[in-house]
Amino acid sequence: MRPQTLSRILLGAIAASLASCGKVDAPRDVTSADGGSPGTDFDCSDEKSAYEALRVATGADYLELRESVEEGASTTTAQAGTVCASATDAAACEAALQKARATTGDLIACSGGCMRRITRTLVYTKGDAAGVLARPADVLAFVGAVDAPAKAWFVAETQSGTSDVSCRAGAIRESAAGYTVDATGDCGAEEVVLDVARAGAVTEVSRAKKQPSTCGCACVGRRPAGLVARRPRAAPSPLAAHFVEMSELEAASVDAFTNLRRELTAHGAPLALRRAATRSARDEVKHARMTARLARRFGGSPRRPEVRALPVRSLFEIALENSVEGCVRETYGALEATWQARAAEDPHVRAAMAVIARDETRHGALAWRVARWIEPLLSAEERRLVADARRAEVTALARRAAATEVDPDLVRRAGLPDLERAKAFAASLEATLWSAA
Numbered sequence: 001m002r003p004q005t006l007s008r009i010l011l012g013a014i015a016a017s018l019a020s021c022g023k024v025d026a027p028r029d030v031t032s033a034d035g036g037s038p039g040t041d042f043d044c045s046d047e048k049s050a051y052e053a054l055r056v057a058t059g060a061d062y063l064e065l066r067e068s069v070e071e072g073a074s075t076t077t078a079q080a081g082t083v084c085a086s087a088t089d090a091a092a093c094e095a096a097l098q099k100a101r102a103t104t105g106d107l108i109a110c111s112g113g114c115m116r117r118i119t120r121t122l123v124y125t126k127g128d129a130a131g132v133l134a135r136p137a138d139v140l141a142f143v144g145a146v147d148a149p150a151k152a153w154f155v156a157e158t159q160s161g162t163s164d165v166s167c168r169a170g171a172i173r174e175s176a177a178g179y180t181v182d183a184t185g186d187c188g189a190e191e192v193v194l195d196v197a198r199a200g201a202v203t204e205v206s207r208a209k210k211q212p213s214t215c216g217c218a219c220v221g222r223r224p225a226g227l228v229a230r231r232p233r234a235a236p237s238p239l240a241a242h243f244v245e246m247s248e249l250e251a252a253s254v255d256a257f258t259n260l261r262r263e264l265t266a267h268g269a270p271l272a273l274r275r276a277a278t279r280s281a282r283d284e285v286k287h288a289r290m291t292a293r294l295a296r297r298f299g300g301s302p303r304r305p306e307v308r309a310l311p312v313r314s315l316f317e318i319a320l321e322n323s324v325e326g327c328v329r330e331t332y333g334a335l336e337a338t339w340q341a342r343a344a345e346d347p348h349v350r351a352a353m354a355v356i357a358r359d360e361t362r363h364g365a366l367a368w369r370v371a372r373w374i375e376p377l378l379s380a381e382e383r384r385l386v387a388d389a390r391r392a393e394v395t396a397l398a399r400r401a402a403a404t405e406v407d408p409d410l411v412r413r414a415g416l417p418d419l420e421r422a423k424a425f426a427a428s429l430e431a432t433l434w435s436a437a
Contacts, residue, residue: 051079061086061126100131152172152196156181156196164183177195191207192207222330243294247291276366324389326371331368349413
């Protein structure tokens with residue numbers, strides 16, 4: 001199935017729900033209840049806006065964040081500005097930029113709640129110059145005086161080494177000596193306060209362990225085989241709990257797609273499927289980071305998931321997992337994200353879910369492509385069992401949708417479908433997609 005085809009199906013489900021449940025007002029650009037004022041306060045949960053603010057503050061024409069997961073190929077994950085916009089020799093500037101892109105480094109040691117090891121570099125153009133920030137020491141020369149919140153954010157993330165800047169509203173505050181920055185440490189288990197001086201020195205003011213907790217929320221996504229179940233941690237609000245669990249699940253999905261790529265390779269799957277699985281793993285790293293920032297913005301602390309390594313499984317075992325986790329759960333997750341990108345009142349949630357919805361739609365389409373390749377290779381009895389597992393998961397999802405009252409704050413600010421709309425979504429997918437599979 002092509003992503004465009006699945007996107008049309010998902011949009012059709014949304015249209016059907018609007019007809020049956022009533023339309024919603026257009027999303028409003030509101031000031032969030034925790035004090036954030038979109039458009040006036042710097043906020044790092046929206047990565048695109050954060051790097052645009054950094055670009056403006058440093059006078060650069062163009063910024064490009066490049067990342068690689070573990071030892072994988074480097075790819076662009078954030079951009080701001082126009083390449084070589086003020087260069088007098090654009091060709092020479094662009095050639096220098098290409099050279100900078102080939103440089104590897106370790107700009108940020110631990111990001112997104114320490115979900116995965118990510119190697120990062122930031123390349124830039126500024127006038128006729130093009131360069132790369134590949135080490136923390138490169139940052140201070142590029143940033144200069146720390147005289148803007150975006151600079152304080154970037155310096156704190158790259159110089160502290162053990163902390164992630166919080167994306168809660170008001171987490172970065174100007175002080176007499178520079179900026180005071182709230183952060184987290186120990187993979188989100190500690191609250192950290194940093195001082196960032198005008199000259200760029202970062203000093204840790206305090207560090208305290210957060211209290212453990214035991215509540216959580218239901219999230220939809222691709223769970224890998226070997227995922228270790230853990231008691232959810234308490235969170236200060238349903239919003240925090242939702243995005244904590246979502247971030248942890250997105251991080252676990254990196255393993256799901258890494259394993260899928262490895263197993264597809266072992267079984268001789270087409271190259272296009274293997275490449276799509278690799279791209280999906282990179283997407284999930286991005287999603288884990290984005291949702292971890294949302295979780296921290298609402299006061300939550302995501303943890304790194306624990307996934308046990310397993311040997312390559314049989315085609316039948318892969319098909320079972322793909323049918324349940326991809327064709328049902330991830331497909332529904334793509335629909336839910338598409339709706340959140342439209343319905344969430346919080347603009348930071350809308351911005352994140354717009355990216356996640358696009359990627360998850362592509363992931364859902366990949367699941368159906370894998371099914372189309374793998375299921376003809378199974379025996380008739382195995383195909384029947386795979387179909388039965390898919391129908392059972394559809395039934396379970398519909399039952400959960402009909403029985404789960406969603407917290408009003410999650411419906412309003414995060415855009416999660418309420419009970420009636422979730423029922424309509426599940427029914428529409430059953431009628432247009434799952435029953436025909």
